[in-house]
Amino acid sequence: MDNCIFCKIIDQEIPSHKVYEDEKVYAFLDISQVTKGHTLVIPKKHVSDVFEYDEDLAAEVFTRIPKIARALEAAFPEMQGLNILNNNKEMAYQTVFHSHVHLLPRYSKEDDFSIHFGHHMEDYTADQLAEIAKQIEMQVKK
Numbered sequence: 086m087d088n089c090i091f092c093k094i095i096d097q098e099i100p101s102h103k104v105y106e107d108e109k110v111y112a113f114l115d116i117s118q119v120t121k122g123h124t125l126v127i128p129k130k131h132v133s134d135v136f137e138y139d140e141d142l143a144a145e146v147f148t149r150i151p152k153i154a155r156a157l158e159a160a161f162p163e164m165q166g167l168n169i170l171n172n173n174k175e176m177a178y179q180t181v182f183h184s185h186v187h188l189l190p191r192y193s194k195e196d197d198f199s200i201h202f203g204h205h206m207e208d209y210t211a212d213q214l215a216e217i218a219k220q221i222e223m224q225v226k227k
């Protein structure tokens with residue numbers, strides 16, 4: 086797609102540090118390197134976000150992730166963990182609108198990555214949770 090920075094990276098119009106490539110997927114170092122080895126995995130087909138994936142494209146991207154994760158672990162034995170993150174839409178911190186999955190190796194609790202899960206279970210009754218689950222379940226296309 087014109088004017089997409091990640092399509093230009095796939096086409097080698099913009100340089101990147103590639104870590105993996107096949108006919109469907111490209112993986113390269115995120116320029117920000119939040120932690121050492123911070124990698125982005127992207128489909129070669131341009132889709133903006135997860136809402137545009139079909140099942141085949143999802144399989145193509147997500148089946149590659151475990152082997153890239155294991156490669157990070159093998160390359161950096163000091164790695165203690167790995168966060169896998171996929172931001173969708175501006176509200177959820179997406180800034181590049183060619184879908185991508187972040188692989189963020191973790192070496193220390195004092196590194197420069199954080200994620201906060203608030204606990205709000207007291208805000209919902211069991212009936213409300215059942216209703217929320219039903220609303221979603223009814224929309225899942227088989």
Ligand code: 5GP
Nearest residue numbers: 090101113114115116117172178179180181
């Ligand atoms: P998002 O915020 O959309 O989830 O993540 C976009 C990521 O793309 C950011 O972490 C940012 O550092 C990375 N990024 C943006 N432009 C470039 C670039 O030109 N090259 C590389 N390697 N990464 C980029």
Ligand code: ZN
Nearest residue numbers: 089092131183
């Ligand atoms: Zn693109």
